Amino acid sequence: MSVPPESDERPLASTTAEGPAHPEDVPSEERRKFLKVGVGVLGAGCACAVAVPAVGYLAFPLGHDVTSKLDAYLPAGEAEAFGDTPTKVDLYADRVDAWNRVRQVKVGSAWVAKRDGKWLALSTVCPHLGCAIDWDGEAKLYTCPCHTSAFEPSGAHQQGPAPRGMDELEVKEAEGLVQIRYQRFRQGLSGKETV
């Protein structure tokens, strides 16, 4: 194989333009193959040193609870504060978020109302794609500002693309406080499935 001179800007290359004069300088086909495999293997080794651990590293959030699971009953307010008209309450909890542990941060909110003498708490997260649902006091409907989904005061689906009714949250009354078990549910499904 010969190396043609590419330009006279390469004084050194041009002096060697004739290429190897002795045939023994040309690596044999076998040797070329060996070196080719060698380059491939060694290069792959270098790449793997980073690439292999990188997979587990990047996928870490898939197998771990990076943020703390929300499952506990959270105080929503005094029982007297809620009546027949839905009231929106913010729920606070201690939370781990990756490297942080934060005390009493807002973790979400719920619509709370008394219906037939019982507490009804509905998650404000729209089961369609997760926008925050409002209460329309005039229409007496819950409405989603994003894609026109609407829900009955009971939370049942009334219209729009939402695949199911609003997600009901468990409620209990303890120590004079309404407590809500705040959970999040997968969006876009017709059934309720916690995340």
Next chain:
Amino acid sequence: MGRIADWLDDRTGYRALTREALEEPVPGGARLRYVFGSVLTYLFMQQVVLGILLATYYSPSASDAWASTAYIQDQVTGGWFLRGLHHHGSSMMVIVLILHLLQVFVAGAYKRPREVNWWTGLAMGGLVLAFALTGYLLPWDQKGYWATQVATGIMGSVPGGEPMQSLVQGGSEYGNLTLTRFYALHVFVLPLALAGLLGLHLYLFRRHGVTPPAKMNAEELARKTQPFWPNQLFLDVLAMFVTGAALVTLTFATHGAELFAPADPASNFVARPEWYFLFLFQLLKYFDGPLTLVATVLLPGAVTLFFVLLPFVDRSESRAVKKRGPVMVAMGLVMAGVVALTVIAMAHDANDPKFQEGLAQAEEDAERARELAKKGVPPRGGTAVWENDPAFHAKSLFKENCATCHTLDGRGGKEAPVLTDFSSREWLIGAVRRPLDEDYFGGTKDHSTMEPYGEEGLPDAQLDAIVEYLVSLRGDTKVDAALVAKGKTLWEDEFDCNGCHEVEAGVDGDGAPVFGGRGTTAWVERVIRDSSQKDLYGDAAEMPKFEGKLSDEDIRALAELIVPPASAPEK
């Protein structure tokens, strides 16, 4: 497959490009000492990839940097390894950089026509050091924080350097802006600058080719010329592999990079720069006052200038080492100086018990802080991790709830007894001798019933016996039985203490604390809950009740702070 490749080649011409790259002639043949540039390029690329990976978890703010780094180091799968590779990778770059520089120097490759290539190389060397310096701060741990303080401090100490320092660190002090600036430099500015210079460097390298051995004549060079592929490429890749393997080994051996406790501006840390800056650190020790400038600017500046001007300083026609005696000697001196200073600095630290002690302390702190960080770091910042420590938590509870009246370890009010070494023998002796002192009940409202017992009426030996008896009453088994017996007699017969203080646990003390079980952790816990119980202070109780105000765990933690449960109240 072939057709797709043909299509791509037609549109891009990539085949000609790779062919050209692979067939680049290497005059005089492949050589092991040509590998350093390739190894550096490989290391740089690897650092970029690792840096991107680290950036997927790292958060550059004063409150998050340490916590997120600790998260990478101790929680994310493989995080310690990737961070370790990145950390040691910078050391490796410095080593290979020095080898590259020396090889280029010995080969005389800075000479005509490669001057510009030499300069781009020097500039890249400077950038590698800037990478190291900016990256060192990012974990926001003690070591990075204090070592970088020294570096920016030097910047501020040179004439006119103060505005520079403020500009670099984003204000007069370290904080969020320091981190965001260093981060922006480290992950955007420096990599872009280095990539640009690297492109230029490689272009110039291809233009002028390798610098072949000076002793070969043109004919020999031509005869021995080989194309880049396969021999030189194989050597290059082999060298990369060896470097990579060394890095991996080093990373495993050290379990990655160190991460010290979170940066604490109030602490004193034994600050040392990374090993490749140690010579500068050592140099600083020899100059002070206005002469500091010699170490910080003049000497490093002179050496840099020597390097930059080298192509003009060395006017010899030949590249042969023998014909370049003076520059060889100069380089030898510089290198010897750097090595000597580094060795002195290391030896000094190795033989300095104070430094070793400080280091051991720092490592202990690091381990504790990282253990505590696994519970999550409070968002106020890295040092808030100490709040996860149960003892720290108890101390802050004490500060909030108790310190207005009680003093503990020298801090707090005087409206109630001092609680330092509460109920130890010394404490009890003091309580008998000086009950109306501020340290005991002197500051407490309506607690003046007990009369002080001076040495005339109650000699030390007798008091010791009584105190021993009291210690035994709370169930402490490590007592001197004979002394206890003697104390019991004194207590009952001689001094009639039981006229006021009952000793049977749980009975009504009528305002004077009952001594059965008094002074244990559980007893302190009961006092905190409600000190007006009949066997405690009864109606005379002045202390607010904390039952219901503090959680059970908090009350327990406070009681344990005042009387450590395992060791009982004894020093």
